[in-house]
Amino acid sequence: MPYWSLYLQNQGFSYKEIGLLSSIAIITRFFAPFIWGWIADKSGKRMLLVRIATWMESTIWFLIFIIPNDFQSIALLMLIFSFFQNAILAQFEGVTLFWLGDKRAELYGKVRKWGSIGFIVGVFVIGALLEFIPISMLPIMLLSIAFLAFIWSFCVKEPTSAPTSQKLLEPLWPILKRPVVVAFFSIEFILLFAQAPFYSFYSNYLKQEDFTTTEIGFLWAVGVVSEIIMFAYANIFLKRFSWRYLVIVCLIMTSLRFIVVGLFPQSFYMQFLSQTLHAFSFGLFHIIAMRIIFQNFSAGQQGRGQALYSTMWGLGVASGSILAGHYWQIFSGEIVFMIAGLSALLGLIFVCCLPNQIQTKH
Template identity: 40%
Template sequence: MQASATIPRTRLSGFYLFYFAFLGALVPYWSLYLQSFGFGPELIGVLMGMLHATRIIAPSLWGWLADRSGRRMRIVRLGSLAAWLVFALIFWADRALYIALVTLAFSFFWNAILPQFEVVTLRYLGEDKHDYSRIRVWGSIGFIASVSATGYLMELVHIRMLPWVLLALLVLIWLNTLVVHQRQERVAESEVQAGQAFLPLLRRPQVLAFFAVCFLIQFGHGPYYSFFSPMLEQLDYTRGVIGMLWSLGVLAEVVLFIYMRRVLQRWSLRHIMLVSLWLSVLRWVVTALLPAYILPLVLAQLLHAASFGSLHIAGIALVQHYFPTYAQGRGQALFSSLGFGAGGLLGSVVAGLIWQQGGGLPAFLVSALACLVAIVLTSVWIYPEKVQQNSA
């Protein structure tokens, strides 16, 4: 096991802090920003989906380059620099087409950096993968601080000021990448030749089922990421309360990450996934049926620890299990592409179409249905050994 003194925990944690602080300012409030232009639910769903669209291609492309070159941090730095430079064009975008183009362009770079930074972090941790949650928890802390502060700030200033907050956070992400260095990766010829065997790894039924489950999980989050805030505003919740509800969900995630090491030592990944998926079904059903009542909504938000937190940790562990070292960059990229990318894009677009016709009730019930399908796939195909115990 690698000595903990050689792991730059503060610098690694700083990246997650700023990266997810950006998400905390973007995801809950970007739909409100788009709404300020007079766009309807269908168009907002498509524009929110643009944030996910480039995740289908960008992580896999950059993951392939990183696996071939081994220069992951150079790719991360380039991507984070290009992301804030391109995003600055949003100040001149006041039509749907221009907003869509800027969103696609900046997210092509922004969506490429996290999967490769995840690999850098895991390489530093070596065999002690349990410590991942202790570093990743700073992302949740950043999200909470950002979503709360941005919510109250948007009550004091016009929502059109939101891009300034986002631009500042993108610059902080880039600055943090400048002080993180990766462990030396030697790309041996044998690994390059072995890399040609990536498709056989991908075609295994359990791997295909795993990525299908990742897709369905993020598809189910589509209505939440795109329309949860507008729904609450229509129900007369203030933006400060909306921010508090978003923060509450991620606070539950923080608590989970603190104790995740014990959870991983006690339970199998299969068990964690099945329990989390059933709790996800409960979350979306409660959100669909009782959004006007604060106590059930608080309960639903606390279940974010399951619907995102534990499922994300289990997904990271399964990528490490299913893909050998030479293919982990591409495996991690596919985890992002098929889940957050394809799943998030289709989830947002479908949510917009359903919301236009029937509102939040049918949209969130479709989310619950997606999780039920994921439960079936997990029950049939996801049978890993307790890999988190094997790597302890």
């Protein structure tokens, strides 16, 4: 997906249209996660949802070659793709946490790193291939990956420790009123709003500075390697520092990251340095998020808890992508990234509601 915006640019879409398409693809996160979360908590069939979703993703990438290549058609496919992608992202997190049981605090990072490794292999291989083949062939690669995920999903069974079908779902409102939950999701929105230009335009930003697709893929991979390292060693931080302190660090590091991206657009080494901070922008924050959700939402609420996390991700990235796409040509990519970096600091307003003591219950 880091190359998707380059594909759209190759197909003749403007930066404003790419920003809108990026946000449209995420708009389903406003409502789809709750639909999938409700179905998952009601039916208890989380892996079945993942299999349906990966099959539908394969279908979407196949249809790219059949539909007209215009804004409305691509927007519709991105809406459908994102709707089913939400079933995978949120529910597979829940499946993982249920399977790990009491060892989730110790083992979650070690399992989660394989998603990161898959991402690294993907960006390296696709980046290298795009040096030799036209980027118009990108949907074929995405089709192959999605279909492989569908086949492989049959190797994972439904978690035995997860609740099965529920006739009456536990209400969420008492949980959503907790100050720590309100503060956390507000911070998540701000953090993802700041990262929106990165997710939607970083590849285009580097391409206009004459970086090759191999270099672009390498820089994306650097960010993911940094998150793998964080997944492996996050427990060191979590045992010594409170969630409040660690979230403050995540916000400051995210701000610094995108200011550096904007200040040094032509420097490979400074872009490399900025990507290492992805360990905090995503890696550490994501692990804290999983613990907050599992601690505040009961087993019967996990599907919807994960869905809310996914929804706030979508709200942040969609709104940030629309604004970034609108102002990209008015200001410049450099200014957009620096403003994004500064906006991350707004999250500091809400950290006072997070626990100021080290959390021992996971």
